[in-house]
Structures are given as C-alpha cells and as structure tokens.
Amino acid sequence: MTQVAQVGSQAIIDVFDQYVIPNYRRQPIALVHGEGSRVWDADGRSYLDLFPGWGCNILGYSPPRLVRAIQEQAAQLIHVPNTWYIEQQGRFAEFLCTRGFGKAFFCNSGAEANEAAIKLARLHGGAAGRYRVITFENGFHGRTFGALTATAQPKYHEGLGPMMAGFRYARMNDLEGVRGLIDQETAAIMIEPVQGEGGVRIPDAGFLQGLRALCDEHGLLLIFDEVQTGMGRTGTWFGYQQSGVQPDVITLAKGLAGGVACGAMICRSEIAGDLRPGMHASTFGGNSLAMAAGLAVGQTIEEEGILQHVQDLSAQARAHLLQWQQELPIIREIRVRGMMIGIDLTIPSAPAVAKCMERGVLLNATNDTVVRLLPALNVSEADLMEGLEIIKEALEQMAGDV
Numbered sequence: 219m220t221q222v223a224q225v226g227s228q229a230i231i232d233v234f235d236q237y238v239i240p241n242y243r244r245q246p247i248a249l250v251h252g253e254g255s256r257v258w259d260a261d262g263r264s265y266l267d268l269f270p271g272w273g274c275n276i277l278g279y280s281p282p283r284l285v286r287a288i289q290e291q292a293a294q295l296i297h298v299p300n301t302w303y304i305e306q307q308g309r310f311a312e313f314l315c316t317r318g319f320g321k322a323f324f325c326n327s328g329a330e331a332n333e334a335a336i337k338l339a340r341l342h343g344g345a346a347g348r349y350r351v352i353t354f355e356n357g358f359h360g361r362t363f364g365a366l367t368a369t370a371q372p373k374y375h376e377g378l379g380p381m382m383a384g385f386r387y388a389r390m391n392d393l394e395g396v397r398g399l400i401d402q403e404t405a406a407i408m409i410e411p412v413q414g415e416g417g418v419r420i421p422d423a424g425f426l427q428g429l430r431a432l433c434d435e436h437g438l439l440l441i442f443d444e445v446q447t448g449m450g451r452t453g454t455w456f457g458y459q460q461s462g463v464q465p466d467v468i469t470l471a472k473g474l475a476g477g478v479a480c481g482a483m484i485c486r487s488e489i490a491g492d493l494r495p496g497m498h499a500s501t502f503g504g505n506s507l508a509m510a511a512g513l514a515v516g517q518t519i520e521e522e523g524i525l526q527h528v529q530d531l532s533a534q535a536r537a538h539l540l541q542w543q544q545e546l547p548i549i550r551e552i553r554v555r556g557m558m559i560g561i562d563l564t565i566p567s568a569p570a571v572a573k574c575m576e577r578g579v580l581l582n583a584t585n586d587t588v589v590r591l592l593p594a595l596n597v598s599e600a601d602l603m604e605g606l607e608i609i610k611e612a613l614e615q616m617a618g619d620v
C-alpha cells in the first residue's frame with residue numbers, strides 16, 4: 219500500500235530548515251510510510267531499505283505483530299515509572315535473560331545502556347579503587363560523555379574536551395597491548411563483539427577469549443557492547459554466543475524493541491546488586507510501551523524461526539559477495555556476521571551509497587571506505603538479492619570509473 223503524504227518532501231524539508239537544529243547530515247528524502255523492507259517518501263517514491271532505522275527496525279517497517287502489541291499496550295498503559303511494578307518489564311527481562319544470562323536494567327538508548335555498564339563497573343570496582351575502563355580503537359559506544367569518552371575515535375571528541383577521566387584505548391587483536399594498559403585502577407574492558415560503526419570489524423579468532431582470560435587474571439569485568447550485535451542481528455540472540463566467551467555485562471539497544479526507544483544493560487546476577495537503589499535510574503526506562511514492543515519483537519523472532527533465516531541468508535549473501543570480490547578489485551574485504559554486512563572498498567564508500575540511493579536502495583557508508591548493510595532480520599531472500607544486484611551494478615560502475 220502506497221501512502222502519499224499531505225505535503226511533498228520539499229515542504230517537509232523547508233520546515234526543518236527553519237526550526238530543527240542542523241546537527242545531522244540528512245539525505246533530502248522525507249519518509250512517510252513503510253512495510254517490511256520497503257519505505258515510501260512523501261513524493262510517493264519507494265525504496266528498498268537495507269539499513270532500516272540504522273539497525274533499529276530489526277523486523278523492518280511496521281511489522282504487524284509489533285504494531286498490534288504497541289496499539290494494545292498504548293490503550294492500556296503507555297508509561298509507568300519504576301516506582302511501580304509492571305508485568306511487561308519482568309516478562310521482557312525474563313525473555314532476554316533466559317536466552318542470555320543474568321539480570322536486566324532498562325533504559326532508552328545504546329549510550330544510556332553503556333553509561334549504566336560504566337557505572338556498574340565503577341561501583342563494582344570502587345572498594346578496590348578500580349574505575350578505569352579499557353576500550354578499543356574504531357569502537358563506537360554513543361554520544362553521552364561516558365559513552366563518548368569510551369569511543370576511541372578522535373573525530374567524535376573534537377571541540378568537546380575535556381573528555382571524562384578513566385578510559386584507556388587499546389588496539390583490537392593486540393592482546394599484549396591490552397595487558398600493558400591494565401593496572402591497579404582498571405575496572406573493566408569494554409568491546410563490541412563485532413565493531414559496527416567502525417566498519418563491521420570482526421575480532422580475530424581467540425582475541426575475545428584472550429580478553430576473558432585477562433579479565434579473569436586481573437579481576438576485571440568484561441563488557442560487550444551488543445547495541446548493534448544483540449537481539450538476533452548476528453544469527454544468535456547475542457553476538458557473544460558465537461565467540462565462545464561469557465561476558466559479565468552486555469549492553470543492548472537499537473533493534474531491542476523494533477524501533478521503539480529501548481535500551482538494556484544485562485549483567486551477571488552475582489554483580490547486579492552493585493547497582494544498588496539510588497545509584498542509577500532512567501525515568502522512561504523499561505516502561506510499558508517499550509517492554510510490550512520488545513516482547514513482541516522477541517517472540518516474533520523466536521516463533522517465526524528468524525534466527526535460522528538470518529543464518530541461512532547470511533551464508534548466501536557471503537557467498538555472493540565473495541564472488542564479487544573475485545571480479546571487482548575495488549573490493550578490499552567482505553565482512554559478514556549474520557545480517558551485519560560490510561563491503562570494504564579501496565575507494566571512498568559514500569559515492570557508492572549515493573549511487574544506490576539514486577537507484578532506490580538505502581544503505582550506509584561508514585569508516586570512510588565501508589558500505590554497510592543492516593537489513594531487517596526478516597528481509598526476504600528476493601529483496602536482499604535484488605538489493606545486492608543493485609549494489610553490484612553501482613560498484614561495477616565505480617570500478618570502471620577508477
């Protein structure tokens with residue numbers, strides 16, 4: 219069903235130009251309606267979105283079961299603060315923790331989930347004077363000051379200093395480097411099990427196990443930022459489940475409630491008490507609407523066998539992309555983990571993404587040279603293959619221009 223807006227794209231953009239702070243580099247497209255992996259703009263043009271909602275629309279646009287759950291919940295209770303108990307929060311925590319581990323704290327975003335993890339690490343290590351967190355180059359953890367300082371990319375710190383005290387930056391895959399940064403004041407190591415914004419970078423085999431061993435040796439918490447890799451994105455409920463490593467803490471957001479703002483920090487039950495009453499809170503965190511949405515997303519993924527679908531489609535996509543790499547020398551590397559796909563080019567990726575957008579396929583350019591896809595987990599094989607063909611045409615054209 220195509221729904222044309224009351225006003226066209228340009229009229230919508232004009233209002234932004236006058237009243238909205240221009241802190242985002244927006245594309246000149248105003249979206250009004252979506253279904254599955256398709257989305258329509260205010261002028262009636264449709265797009266195949268292989269990066270829906272920056273990974274938040276994990277079941278695509280307006281999946282019917284999620285829409286129903288939100289509508290029903292909204293009619294009953296939208297927001298209840300954490301002064302009270304609500305069934306939905308307990309049930310969603312149970313859902314997540316029984317597929318993972320531990321106990322959950324809910325908030326609204328990835329940055330907030332990471333703030334909770336950093337606070338937990340400081341509270342846990344505080345008696346021993348431990349507060350420092352080691353994070354990794356190319357990582358991304360969010361824009362609030364704790365999460366931003368944890369993000370070891372200087373471009374995000376420019377003009378905002380001084381950053382928060384208590385962080386040190388290591389290089390991924392350099393275990394000895396990490397060891398050299400650990401001292402009496404170190405409380406935790408925090409890493410994305412697959413770096414998303416950093417260009418879908420997958421740690422070398424054994425690296426995450428090595429971090430676990432270092433944490434065990436020095437009494438540190440191992441925190442996995444699963445904001446992007448969580449909720450089935452990688453083909454298992456959580457990214458850590460493919461690493462052979464049990465972290466002490468994971469953080470979640472993005473697809474957690476299918477596009478409704480929702481974040482979570484999950485930690486081992488034995489350390490959950492360190493986040494004692496009064497030490498952390500979030501007014502909206504864990505409210506009825508977000509929890510009902512999260513449960514609907516989780517149940518849909520489980521009942522519709524979507525994790526298996528992700529694994530199957532991922533293998534298929536990888537095979538295609540590896541074949542392209544043989545044919546197109548501008549492809550430096552293919553990196554695929556579930557429905558996280560990075561095509562690393564020898565040339566800037568933004569023009570390739572722009573060409574695809576002209577052809578009606580929405581993607582993301584990250585880390586200068588990487589074309590990134592975070593398709594909906596339930597994207598159909600036909601849609602994904604159609605999108606890949608269009609990306610290939612764009613890359614072929616660019617290879618010809620080099």
Ligand SMILES: Cc1ncc(COP(=O)(O)O)c(C=O)c1O
Binds near residue numbers: 328329
């Ligand atoms: C791994 C990771 N952590 C944290 C964040 C920050 O999440 P939010 O924008 O919801 O604060 C992001 C966002 O892209 C992310 O990819």
